[in-house]
Amino acid sequence: MDKIRVLIGILGMDQHEVGAIAVSRMFRDAGMEVIYAGRFNLPAMILQMTLEEGADVIGLSCHSWEYLYYVPELLELLKEKKLSVPIVVGGSVITPGDADVLTGKGVAAVFGPSAEADEIIETVKRIAGKGIAG
Amino acid sequence: MSKHTTRSGISLKQVYTPGDLQGLDYDKHLSNPGSYPYTRGRRSGAGVGWIQRELSGEGEPSRSNEQLKYLIEKGQMGIDVIGDSPTMACLDPDHPFAVNAIGTQGVSLCCLQDYRELYKDLPLESISVSNSIPPAFAIAGLYLVAKENNIPAEKLRGSVVQAPFYCEDCGYSMHMPFPLRLRFTTDSIEFCSKEMPRFHSFLEDTYYISEAGLDVVEEMALGFIEMRHVIRALLARGLDIDTFAPRIAILLNCSMDFFEEIAKIRATRRLFAKMMKEDFGAKDPRSLAVVIASHTSGLSLTAQQPFNNIVRGTVQTLALVLSGVQALEISAFDEAYRTPSPQSHLVGLRTQQVIDLETNVIKVADPLGGSYFVESLTDQVEKRIWDKVMEIEGLGDPAELSDKGWFKKFFDNAMERYAREIKNGDTKKVGLNIHQIPEHEDTLLKEGVEEKIEPCWDRIQKIKAFKEKRDQDKIKEVLNQVYEKTKSEGENVMFPILKATETGATMGEIAGMMRLAYGFPYDPHGVIESPPGKGI
Numbered sequence: 001m002d003k004i005r006v007l008i009g010i011l012g013m014d015q016h017e018v019g020a021i022a023v024s025r026m027f028r029d030a031g032m033e034v035i036y037a038g039r040f041n042l043p044a045m046i047l048q049m050t051l052e053e054g055a056d057v058i059g060l061s062c063h064s065w066e067y068l069y070y071v072p073e074l075l076e077l078l079k080e081k082k083l084s085v086p087i088v089v090g091g092s093v094i095t096p097g098d099a100d101v102l103t104g105k106g107v108a109a110v111f112g113p114s115a116e117a118d119e120i121i122e123t124v125k126r127i128a129g130k131g132i133a134g
Numbered sequence: 135m136s137k138h139t140t141r142s143g144i145s146l147k148q149v150y151t152p153g154d155l156q157g158l159d160y161d162k163h164l165s166n167p168g169s170y171p172y173t174r175g176r177r178s179g180a181g182v183g184w185i186q187r188e189l190s191g192e193g194e195p196s197r198s199n200e201q202l203k204y205l206i207e208k209g210q211m212g213i214d215v216i217g218d219s220p221t222m223a224c225l226d227p228d229h230p231f232a233v234n235a236i237g238t239q240g241v242s243l244c245c246l247q248d249y250r251e252l253y254k255d256l257p258l259e260s261i262s263v264s265n266s267i268p269p270a271f272a273i274a275g276l277y278l279v280a281k282e283n284n285i286p287a288e289k290l291r292g293s294v295v296q297a298p299f300y301c302e303d304c305g306y307s308m309h310m311p312f313p314l315r316l317r318f319t320t321d322s323i324e325f326c327s328k329e330m331p332r333f334h335s336f337l338e339d340t341y342y343i344s345e346a347g348l349d350v351v352e353e354m355a356l357g358f359i360e361m362r363h364v365i366r367a368l369l370a371r372g373l374d375i376d377t378f379a380p381r382i383a384i385l386l387n388c389s390m391d392f393f394e395e396i397a398k399i400r401a402t403r404r405l406f407a408k409m410m411k412e413d414f415g416a417k418d419p420r421s422l423a424v425v426i427a428s429h430t431s432g433l434s435l436t437a438q439q440p441f442n443n444i445v446r447g448t449v450q451t452l453a454l455v456l457s458g459v460q461a462l463e464i465s466a467f468d469e470a471y472r473t474p475s476p477q478s479h480l481v482g483l484r485t486q487q488v489i490d491l492e493t494n495v496i497k498v499a500d501p502l503g504g505s506y507f508v509e510s511l512t513d514q515v516e517k518r519i520w521d522k523v524m525e526i527e528g529l530g531d532p533a534e535l536s537d538k539g540w541f542k543k544f545f546d547n548a549m550e551r552y553a554r555e556i557k558n559g560d561t562k563k564v565g566l567n568i569h570q571i572p573e574h575e576d577t578l579l580k581e582g583v584e585e586k587i588e589p590c591w592d593r594i595q596k597i598k599a600f601k602e603k604r605d606q607d608k609i610k611e612v613l614n615q616v617y618e619k620t621k622s623e624g625e626n627v628m629f630p631i632l633k634a635t636e637t638g639a640t641m642g643e644i645a646g647m648m649r650l651a652y653g654f655p656y657d658p659h660g661v662i663e664s665p666p667g668k669g670i
Contacts, residue, residue, distance in 0.1 A: 013231055015307055018546070021546070065238050066234040095584055
């Protein structure tokens with residue numbers, strides 16, 4: 001089976017990179033391929049990279065409230081392009097209320113600050129299979 | 135902290151005795167408060183107290199102005215304002231990347247009108263005005279508003295954070311090369327040493343870097359590395375050390391290891407005094423006695439059981455007051471999940487006021503001086519900080535280390551180490567990795583968890599309209615001057631920045647022209663064109 005390709009990115013002006021780096025390392029250790037988009041991305045840039053790189057999953061690290069607006073925007077862009085690449089969101093600022101809103105809008109999984117590594121990896125493996133481009 | 139050590143790893147004994155003070159020479163190592171080497175305090179006597187304030191800044195400038203007035207009305211003695219993330223990155227609110235971050239984590243500031251609104255009806259001639267905003271712009275804003283209100287610049291007090299070394303690595307990237315960041319620092323310090331002599335234009339900020347999880351030794355070592363580099367750069371310009379050294383201050387962190395934090399502050403005062411005298415030849419006593427301000431640790435707070443954060447803030451504040459700091463602010467108890475609410479601001483201010491007015495702890499200067507334990511720990515922390523400074527300087531020019539990413543790696547390692555210590559329980563966090571409670575029980579003081587501050591989208595149109603209405607030829611002229619004078623090493627960039635700001639140019643435009651002058655792109659994100667200035 002081909003390796004799962006996960007795109008990891010941070011949105012807008014959010015400069016907190018530690019979580020994204022740690023999660024990237026974790027995914028690589030779990031045998032996945034990580035496309036690291038780093039800081040300073042807008043939804044359109046994430047979309048373009050997802051297309052170019054053929055990512056199976058989009059992982060967004062969120063440590064500022066900007067994700068509340070950018071994640072729904074990205075979901076819309078994916079819908080427009082008829083892409084069903086699942087989005088996984090994780091970060092320190094995500095409250096239980098935010099998690100409900102995001103999953104309601106179509107985010108595949110949301111992880112708060114206390115999520116365990118195994119749980120994150122298993123979830124990504126499970127949902128990666130469902131994401132079929134086109 | 136299961137091992138019998140301090141957080142930085144210094145071994146602790148069960149009890150300390152006179153034997154631990156062997157070799158301590160009172161006059162040489164301690165002396166009275168207000169006397170060299172200032173271990174016991176920068177001023178003689180007690181009861182002076184400290185500037186009580188809370189870090190603030192939210193939304194558009196007028197909203198922050200209301201916040202400041204609220205805090206002053208509640209007894210705040212100075213103001214400390216932080217910019218939102220676009221402001222910290224020198225981007226205007228109409229930049230496409232700024233949209234959803236306008237005013238959510240600090241105040242949105244980009245032009246002179248913004249500073250007018252921020253400082254409206256505030257007693258700038260009598261209150262100390264501190265800023266965590268890109269230095270040259272914060273100084274220009276304050277200077278110009280004071281001028282319009284006929285307040286002489288020499289009366290202005292306060293401080294501005296200078297962070298040329300580590301801002302790019304620690305969440306405050308301005309997308310500028312190191313030489314330009316250093317230029318901002320040295321030019322603004324030189325400007326203030328002449329024009330705003332009471333203003334602490336050189337605030338060394340070790341707070342935000344240590345929030346990466348640095349221990350006290352690492353925190354202060356990196357702080358001294360930065361200070362020494364900036365001081366050398368200022369001396370290389372031919373400035374006399376005593377013209378700017380009296381206005382150096384340090385903004386440091388205070389975390390939970392109570393006595394180690396106290397030892398850190400006492401050791402820092404002594405190290406600073408010795409360094410200024412012996413390494414840099416300062417003579418003015420004010421150049422030797424450093425002003426210390428502090429912010430209690432946001433990293434030490436937890437989103438779980440937020441009421442515990444009030445206790446943490448109180449313990450840290452007591453440590454700071456016992457150390458004799460000149461100003462302090464408490465990280466708000468809700469900081470783990472939002473920018474401070476008015477309620478949490480009030481708790482912070484009241485915590486300071488209770489300690490000040492009800493406990494008598496400020497009636498005696500350096501009340502812990504002479505303690506077998508505190509003096510022994512002060513010596514050990516001092517030695518470790520200095521060994522670390524020498525070790526890092528021994529690796530080469532710190533500017534090159536910065537370029538090579540050496541400090542970035544240092545911070546990354548510290549972050550990983552801290553995360554590991556929390557995860558494996560070596561560092562105990564009540565409510566987080568010990569004494570947890572189920573989520574449904576964790577309700578006290580959690581009303582604000584789901585409250586969000588909406589970005590100030592109105593600002594985008596407002597700033598766009600403002601930009602269109604300006605005399606474009608004049609803007610072009612002043613921005614070209616910024617470009618030309620930034621290119622010329624002998625010029626102080628403060629003057630073209632002041633002129634441009636006064637004429638109506640914005641921070642984003644000015645910073646962009648300065649990036650161009652240093653061979654960097656006008657827009658670090660490559661999405662906007664350079665304005666009606668240098669079309670390069």
